[in-house]
Amino acid sequence: MSSLKLQDVRKNFGTQTVIHGIDLDVEEGEFIVFVGPSGCGKSTMLRIISGLDQVTSGRIFIAGNDVTFTHPSKRQVAMVFQSYALFPHMTVAQNIGFGLRLAKLPKAEIAKRVFAAAEVLQIEDLLGRYPRQLSGGQRQRVAIGRAIIRNPRVFLFDEPLSNLDAALRVQMRLEIARLHNRLGATIVYVTHDQTEAMTLADRIVVIKEGEIAQVGNPLEVYESPANKFVAGFIGAPSMNFLKASIRAEGGRSSIQLYGAALAYLPDRFAREYIELGIRPEHLSFSESSDCDFWGVVELVEELGSESFAYLQTEFNPEPVTIRLEPNKKVKAGDKLPVSIDRNAMHVFSESGSTVAIGRI
Amino acid sequence: MDRSIALWRTVFLILPVSVFAVFVIWPLLSSFYYSFTNWNGFNPNYDFVGFDNFAKIYTDRLFASAAINTVIWMVAAIILPTGLGLFLALLIDSRVPGGTLFKSVFYLPICLSAVVVGQVWVWIYQPDWGLLNTVLTYFSSEKINYAWLAKPESALFSVIVAWSWQQTGLSMVIYLAGLTAIPSDLQEVCELEGSSWWQKVRLVLLPLLAPATVVVIALSVINSLKGFDILFIMTEGGPFNSSDTLAMHMYNESFRKYYMGYGSAIAVVLFLVALAIIWLYFRQLRKVDEIYS
Amino acid sequence: MKSIAESADISASARPFNPWPGTIFACLSVLALLFLAPTFGVLMSSIKSKREIAFGQLWTMPSELFLGNFADVLSNPAVHQYLLNTFLVTAPATAASITLGVLGGYVFAKLPFKGSDLLFLALVSGMFFPPQVILIPLFRLFNSMGLIDTLWPMIIVHTAMGIPICTLLMRNFFATVPNPLRECAIIEGANEWQILVLVALPLSLPALAVLATLQFTWIWNDFLWPLIFTQSDDKRTIMLGLVFMRGQYSVAWGIQGAMSLIASLPTLLVFLFFQRYFIKGMTMGAVKG
Ligand SMILES: Nc1ncnc2c1ncn2[C@@H]1O[C@H](COP(=O)(O)OP(=O)(O)O)[C@@H](O)[C@H]1O
Ligand SMILES: [Mg+2]
Secondary structure, eight states: OEEEEEEEEEEEETTEEEEEEEEEEEETTOEEEEEOSTTSSHHHHHHHHHTSSOOSEEEEEETTEEOTTSOGGGTTEEEEOTTOOOOTTSOHHHHHTHHHHHTTOOHHHHHHHHHHHHHHHTOGGGTTSOGGGSOHHHHHHHHHHHHHTTOOSEEEEESTTTTSOHHHHHHHHHHHHHHHHHHOOEEEEEESOHHHHHHHOSEEEEEETTEEEEEEOHHHHHHSOSBHHHHHHSSSSOOEEEEEEEEEETTEEEEEETTEEEEEESSOOOOSEEEEEEOGGGEEEOSSSOSSEEEEEEEEEEOSSOEEEEEEOSSOSSOEEEEEOTTOOOOTTOEEEEEEOGGGOEEEOTTSBEEEESOO | OHHHHHHHHHHHHHHHHHHHIIIIIHHHHHHHHHTTBOOOSSOSOOOBOTTHHHHHHHHOHHHHHHHHHHHHHHHHHHHHHHHHHHHHHHHHHTTOTTHHHHHHHHHGGGGSOHHHHHHHHHHHHOTTTOHHHHHHHHHSSSOOOOOTTTSHHHHHHHHHHHHHHHHHHHHHHHHHHHHHHSOHHHHHHHHHTTOOHHHIIIIIIHHHTHHHHHHHHHHHHHHHHHOOHHHHHHTTTOSTTTTOOHHHHHHIIIIISOOHHHHHHHHHHHHHHHHHHHHHHHHHHHHHHHHHO | OOOHHHHTTSOGGGOOOOOHHHHHHHHHHHHHHHHHHHHHHHHHHHTSOHHHHHTTOTTSOOSSOOOHHHHHHHTOHHHHHHHHHHHHHHHHHHHHHHHHHHHHHHHHHHSOOTTHHHHHHHHHHGGGSOTHHHHHHHHHHHHHTTOTTSSHHHHHHHHHHHHHHHHHHHHHHHHTSOHHHHHHHHHTTOOHHHIIIIIIHHHTHHHHHHHHHHHHHHHHHOOHHHHHHOOSGGGOOHHHHHHHHHHHTTTOHHHHHHHHHHHHHHHHHHHHHHHHHHHHHHHHHHHHO
16 A cells, blocks of 8 residues: 555645646655755645645545645654744743643653654753754754654655755755654755755655656666756756757668767658757767867865866867776866767657657 | 044934934933922022922822722733734735735724724713714614713723724734734744644744744833823723823823922833833843744 | 545545634634624614613614714714814924924934934933933923913924934834935935935825824824813813813714714724834834834
């Protein structure tokens, strides 16, 4: 039985349609990440699932029950807000136990369960403090604690790490992954950061302007993006897009990059122009001048573990990003031959949909 | 550079500071001075009488009743406009249709003068054809013509109700400003956790509105100390001084009986009371600030 | 439990009915009517004839529109004098208090010095004290200057008493004007006066609007100072005039209603047209005070 099911969910704000019909099935215990650029409707989706916003049309099921019009508190969901949404006038313990207090549970029972939740998150020592006395990471944990104690069927996280600094973000990311393993709970997690999505998700849901662009596990989404949008959004630095043309040659079509035939498409291809997508790691400098194109190094980015170079080419207005092999030293101004890994090319039609991937 | 800034400072401050000093600070200090004299308002000469005026305060029955009335007024000021203003703000903040219009309606009395408000309410309380008695008669078996403002038991309270009618809008907008400042996700947490409206108000909104409450209460109390005009219009402190307040008593002693020295002593007492309230207010505000920032 | 396919067919009209917005709306409407009743009653009385009122119909809807009360009030030369006096006090006092507030507020926001916080606090605290505490010395002062029974004491006192709120609001507003703007102007060779007039003031129009509406309303509506400082009828302001004319028209309720309305009209108009500024000023003054 699916833990969460969305059926043709649509949402309008006034005349503006923000969610254009989303269908999704989430398995029990699955970690689902919604990823997409800012403003694409991720938060709106979470708010609809939680019940804070109502759908315009469509249905929502949690554990098989239709909860489309159920009050948020009765949906068995818990939400962790981007801002943490901790009550400034309550201690950590009071914040975590807020829901139990509303339900008028006995004080001793509340204290016991609050402590248990705090133990999971290792914040037992902070129970007496106020939110203003906590660091960002600690506040985050308290917010998660308030979610855990509800024992929900589905956890909802709205960009929970975006207010933390880089180092803390990595650490909390790890902890959320650990928490998921430990609780085995269903999690719907929203982020605009594709790294977070790749590292945490069982399945990634890439959203573009209120529509699902692709659903799949991280590798699928990375290796076989359904369209140019997904290809460009997932992966950092992002995929290079090179304009190319098609020439018909007998029964088949050849891809022409800057006048040279690069590869052949299996059958006759009715388009004149396509776009070629190549990830930086699938470009390399050739040893000889036998290459696909020449590029002039504009800038080198040394990140320590890996390095990237940005190349100017004669056929592409945007610089082309290439990952340097270890020990490869280049400097700005070098004019170097570049070859493309034929096994990892993505071909997109002009409209952006994927035409072919890999060995062509 | 520094010298030119100092020069500009002086140029800019000289007018506001000197006007304020001459027409507010100096008179304030002079009030202390006159409170030790027996000046009668006309005679250029007067004598120093030491603490006589303050001793008179002790024995002045009217002062005692005016002080009690002032305290009653203050307590009512804490309860009526604050409570009603909070209630209205909570209702309006729940995104009802026409919220802006409601806001304007409740706020409207603020722009009316105390004279007009007083007169309107004199009509409402009028025994024979006043609105209040008309409505009460409608619900009762006999004709009611109770003279609200002419009976010592009801005069003060009737004026306070009229005054609260005007003040409520002010409390309401301050509470509304406070409610807007509460992050909406805190309210959403309440919804997610299944809190009832009353639980949300009691456990979350009221504590978070503490700063607004401090401001509203301080403002109501201070304004109740200033409450003079509306009283002057509606009862002039009567009947039999039953609705006298300290501000009214001060006016009567100084400008009706021309005991300006004694009036100054009452003014000094008023000043000290106001000072104490302001001090309390700032202390409370700082305490609240510490918790919520 | 229903199967998923089955329940998905339920139309969106299955949305549960929420009774709260309706209840709250009804509750607010009743309260709003109660709140409006007094004002509305006066409005109604002002367009009723004496005869109608004499029949005990003060709080009912008028049977016909009767403008005689307004004609009576507006043709009374004393009313003209009251309105003129009020205007002659309100306009200069409003302008002067705002000007002084601008000057002071600029220094406290942009040119602070050692002890300026204390001075600021002293100025602002003037807002809280009942006017009774300075009544007698001011009466004596203006008496000795021979200004009693002229409009001058009112203009001066309203200017002085307006300094706290004007300084407070202007300082808070000027504090939001970015410092780099001022520094940039200094580099361009502007002096502080030029910065104030050419940079800070043009940015402060909303704050000036807030203050103008507040001060105008308060000064127009004031009752205590004219009561103390005027004696003869031709120096009275409209609020004082209202009280004295009440005696003259003691049972002419319709005329009293029309008078109240005419006296309140300027502030009502300010309220209707500049309500947002007015409310903002009231809350800012109160909250930040
Ligand atoms: N309450 C609202 N009223 C109108 N428009 C809204 C509202 N909430 C969100 N939107 C719009 O819906 C779109 C999606 O918003 P959101 O879900 O917050 O995006 P994100 O993916 O960044 O979380 C945005 O264009 C936003 O402007
Ligand atoms: Mg968002």
